[in-house]
Amino acid sequence: MFSLALANIRMYSRRFIAVTLAVMIGTAFLAATLMVNASTTASLERSIGEAYQNADLVAGISPDETDDSVGLGPEQLTAVRQAPGVAAAEAQSSAGARIETGSGDYNAIVQSYGSDEQLRTTKLDSGAVPAGREEITVDDQHAKTYHLKVGDEVGMSGSSADGSTVDFTARISGITTSSNSPFMGSNLQVTVSPQRYSTLIGSDPQYQSLLVRLDDGTDPAEATSAVTAALKSAGVPQASVMTAQERTVEDLAGFTGGQDQLTGVLLVFALIALVVTGLVVMNTFAVLVAQRTRELALLRTLGALSSQLRRSVLVEALVVGLVSSVLGVLLAIGVMAGLVGYVSTLPSASFAVLAVPPGAIIAGLLAGTVMTLFAAWAPARKAMSVAPLAALRPAENATVHNRVGKVRLVFGALLLLGGGGLLIAGAVLGLLLVGFAGGLFSFIGVLMLASLFLPGAVRGVGRLIGGSSVPAKLASLNSVRNPGRTTATATALLIGVTLVSMMMVGAQTTKQSFNDELARNYLVDVTVASPASYGEGFDGGAQPGPDAAPGVGQLGTEQAKLAAGVDSIEEVALLKPVGRNAAGEPVYAATAEQLARVLKDPSLVPGTGEVLVGQSTTSDDVEVTAFEGSTASSLATKHSQSEISAPLMSLETAQQLDGYTTGASAARAAAEAGPDQVGAYPLLWLKAANGLSTDQLQELSSTLAAELHVQDYQVAGGALERSLFNQVIDTLLLVVSGLLAVAVFIALIGVANTLSLSVLERTRESALLRALGLTRGQLRSMLALEAVLIAGVAAALGIVLGTAYGALGAQSALGAFTDVTLSLPWAQLALVLGVSVAAALAASVLPSRRAALLSPVEGLATE
Amino acid sequence: MTITNTPTTTQAVSARGLTKVYGSGSTAVHALAGVDIGFTAGRFTAIMGPSGSGKSTLMHCLAGLDSATSGSITIAGQEITSMNDNELTRLRREKIGFVFQSFNLVPTLDAEQNILLPLQLAGKKHDAAWLATVVDTLGLGDRLGHKPHELSGGQQQRVAVARALLTRPAVVFGDEPTGNLDSRTGAEVLSLLRSSVREMGQTIIMVTHDPAAAGYADEVVLMRDGELVGHLPDPTPEAVTSALAGLGA
Ligand SMILES: Nc1ncnc2c1ncn2[C@@H]1O[C@H](COP(=O)(O)OP(=O)(O)OP(=O)(O)O)[C@@H](O)[C@H]1O
């Protein structure tokens, strides 16, 4: 039987191309996912290890040490240097400093330029070692970015742990190779002479660890205990002394975790791709077995046992699975090598290395092979049940009805109903986990019931379009000729499309809901807060005052003018604090005219004698006292839906408050809050042009910050938050869709596969049709339409399902926090449908070309 | 050796210097080695000969299903060897009917749809009265809604005959149309074919191995090694048998 299986594979090798491709991609996805993890770890290890590269031992304080006063200092360093077997020891230590280059102010990590050449972790590229107190080196990458060269002078300042500060002009004596250590972050890497370093680190320096070089021929184990003993005698009872390699591994543990989560997420997508691959495999083998019924029956009449037939099919699956998995793993290695190769050309990631763990290879091979075997199990059983008589009956498969297993039906229905119930409950109650479980179960139920509705749906749509012409009619009949085949093909696509559309609808709904929430909360597009309210100087920090000159404290009319001059800013209102309500919160005022122009909802402008309050205030009136007034005025409230907006009135109302003034003393009173009050500072409310993109809004924000001399975070507002949030969601959606696209792609290979196998099976029929007058073009369009019909219906149903899941899922995820507004990304969904249909069209090109090129005579001659 | 029918009457199909070579060089097979033949309209001709003599090849070339290596073929006054695939296809659906030995029907279509298929492909309306006549004559009235697999072999062949006759083609080709049928059902189908010639003036060219089947024809053309080697007007099964014996078949 083994030889028969091999003969089959050889004979029908073309029929295995698509399934091999599908398994290959699925396996590659899985293997690559595991390699991502390993490569990230290896790259980190490489970059961390750099710090210890030349050390034989690394000594540090054990993490078990609870006494804070125990540390590594000069005393311990000397002790280690004197330990037997130790050739040299250096402190690993760094200090923070700021470097001023004239064009900017940068954070730097400063290390001492080590005296032991071999233990030194910095490598001099050009120039000289920093000598004396006034020389430093900088790393080449930052030197390039900041245009620094040997001989340049920069300002360097820092303060040490003991409070002493350093501030001097340093001369760059040399350029060092940039370190890739993740501990360095994006800081400028500076080395200084030991003398200078001691002024930076202070009188009582604490080292991170000690790097130790041993005498040649010293046993590391002996040296380890010697160093441990030396440290113990120097007041470090619990030292951790280990080899550089061991230390690297330990440091690494602190960095991982994040990427394990990433691996977990990627694995989910790899799993989806594998499930879809399984469907394609199952379908392929089912078709192959069906096509071989006569041959199998002949073997049975000749005396083959039914179990032998099954084994033969399974051996075929095994060979196909193994070969495709090997190819898949190779593909993964290739893709990852390319990716890592590309990443390592980026300056910030030059340490990236490819790691191919045996686990990834084994997991890939196992998953691919086992999945293929598993998927071929049912078709193999079918081969087993071929009766010897089938050889004698005419091969007629037009009415092969796929009987749905009763158990599967019942189970599927239960899952669908139960899961659907849970999903709706999750949505109503806003419980994400309940909704998630419900969605998962009900979707599995839907897939189990797919044979009930998919062929029917294809038939129905086929009827609609089939009446018009003979090729269309034939296509619609052919598309449901083998309901089982149609179901499996369409299901594979349905999975991917459902998940993609679910993500799209979910993302769009989330955006819409969030945008609505922002629109409620933020009464204007952009707000700028006074820097003083953050306790930071406004270019000097003079006395605050609402009408102070620019650059001397708070926002005022000058800044309002500056803001109005910024591109894309259409309207500006300056909100001044004018008093406090009974709770001590500042109450703001601006002219009604200005408010009417900046408020997104102009009907919210408070009338004379009115105060606009947020959602939290429910009362019909509020008491407001001017900063220098003594009597509180009771004013009517006007309610907005905002949860964050401060009380606001028109300037006309404010002028009627008792004690209202605009003088500096009032401003001071506003800023200098009472014991249980917060300081109140003016705000700018801006209206931005409509339809700005995320990038434009970001740019607008930084332009405003620069123009008004405020920090970036002081510029806020609905428009900005919306665009940032939308960008995050869009990026996530793009990534997720990209990952799901693998599954969709595999499913489309399945469409092409089913079609080409069917075309092979129907060679005689196509030849007959050609003889009877079907033109080549009509034959081609018939097959194209068949593919489009199956893929189109699967995609359309997937979009409908995905929309339902996306809407209910968003409701479960967000229902607890905000009102969810369903919003459908029509363009994206149409794109999904369009891509599926276009891909199905493309998938039909090869099979239909082959069918059309076959001459009727040749076709009629085939058995 | 050249054999032609009486060239005076109109010819539905004719071929001149027809050759068909499979392969090339030393392995070349001359399936047709220069055939000149004409088939008079309104007659029933049987082509006979030993296996491998080129009968099917001749029929395929004449019907425009396969291209000849050289020579010319005229069907209903049109020269077909210079036609492209689409023109040939159109010619087939309008001017030619086919009855094959087996697998004559499209399995997804019922009997009536199968019968109407060539007309629908041509985008033409069928003549309802003619359809009724054909279906009646062939005794298919109560079988029109059945799918091929629900029909017996004889019924399937009759559906194929109905389909071939419905377009009133210039010629109907049959390649062993009764090869898969028992002798009684075969006889029924053959009588139908003959009556369509007698009563409707249909032209039929049939390849067969069966002398009894050839007995239904007006004339038998004999082939050997890709050449025409004789013809029997008004054949009887006995005459055909002895003629074939003479060819060594
Ligand atoms: N596609 C082909 N390639 C090569 N040779 C072919 C091909 N088709 C037919 N032949 C050869 O051409 C010759 C004529 O074949 P053809 O099928 O016309 O014979 P036939 O008279 O119909 O035989 P039968 O009575 O067995 O059907 C044979 O020798 C055959 O081997």
Ligand SMILES: [Mg+2]
């Ligand atoms: Mg033949």
